[in-house]
Amino acid sequence: MSVNITFLGGAGTVTGSKYLLRHEGKCLLLDCGLFQGYKLLRLRNWTPLPIAPDQIDAVLLTHAHLDHSGYLPVLAKEGFKGHVYASAGTRDLCRILLPDSGHIQEEDAAFANRHGFSKHAPALPLYTRQDALDCLHLLKAVDEGVTFQPIPGWRVTFSTAGHILGASSVLLEVAGRRILFSGDLGRTDDLIMNPPAKAPLADTVLIESTYGDREHPKEDVLAELGPALKKLAKRGGVAVVPVFAVGRAQALLHAIHLLKLRGDIPHSLPVFLDSPMAVHTTHLFEHHLGEHRLSSPQTRALTHSATMINSTDESRALASRHGPMVILSASGMATGGRVLHHLALYAGDHRNMIILTGFQAPGTRGATLASGAKSVRIHGRDVELNAEVVQLQSASAHADAPQLLAWLRSMPQAPNQVYVVHGELNAADELRKRIKHQLGWRAMVPEHGSTWPT
């Protein structure tokens, strides 16, 4: 009996990561991500899965980013009763991220209803903060390198993927098959995260391809960010930095801290972290020493490197401050959250700066900002874009094409089949070609919804 894989998300796109594995009537869901970006993709969040959630025996999460975990509250609401296995870091981050995701969806729905710009009356949230809180008890922490059985006879081992706190690659052994999923792989040279572990022996590999068609520049983030912030400080502008609350916020804080220590930017340049979630996550780094590169004093320095903004009143008060200053705020692709208010306020002035720090999925506001557009739509109105847009090429939390290939090469033996997932079509196909030509391995980009035997 074969083990079947169905690609329910993260196939031909970077969002909605969801892979269903079936064998002899048992079902395991690998990642449970939310679709983000294009409306066509977001609508998939409202389409029922081809399997009833109560028929799924267990869920494994590679990491806490919403495109890998954000569908969990829906799954639980619709009847999933099994365990959700994840690293302790991922579990802790999900406790922060998922309720916030529910909260944002409630706020967006309420905002759309108040201002009447939703085509649906009334606009409903996909799930609420309470739905998210209700699913958290399903999370079960597992240690990296320790094999466990989420379903009797299905052996699972997590290993370090780098990327963000708690991020893991997953090896699944069932019915004599060895199936390896890379999860989101970090870079080997990340400022704060450890490099990904070597890939173990497997017959089938699912590899992410966010940057499957690109090579990161040789210069580091300090060399890119330093001159930009120096220029900003000189002209007295405000830099709005959309950041993922988890991962990029901490990496950017650390980079700014280092730039100040080196004297590359004024020590007095005010920095604000306006995201309660990011503030919370920054403190989590202290509880997970050893799972990242920062020492205990460096973690403490991280929490003191910016003014931490928690309440909405404090956030609003920022509007009355004058530049120069740097405001880091979520979400990272400007799809929602407090960063929208800052963008609406500061995008119109050419002295200001918008600094994009990572991959901007097509269809997101971040992608619009990166495209050189003259205006951007925020809360139902067009906001003129005069601020300088700086896109940091080196601040990515993902491995680039050569690093993805290096991870594959670290396998003790060639697998039978590689599925290239979690990338836009172009990036995924480019990585597929590199795997075929440089490694001589069988690789394909699976279609959304397709099922393949292993």
Ligand SMILES: [Zn+2]
């Ligand atoms: Zn991720």
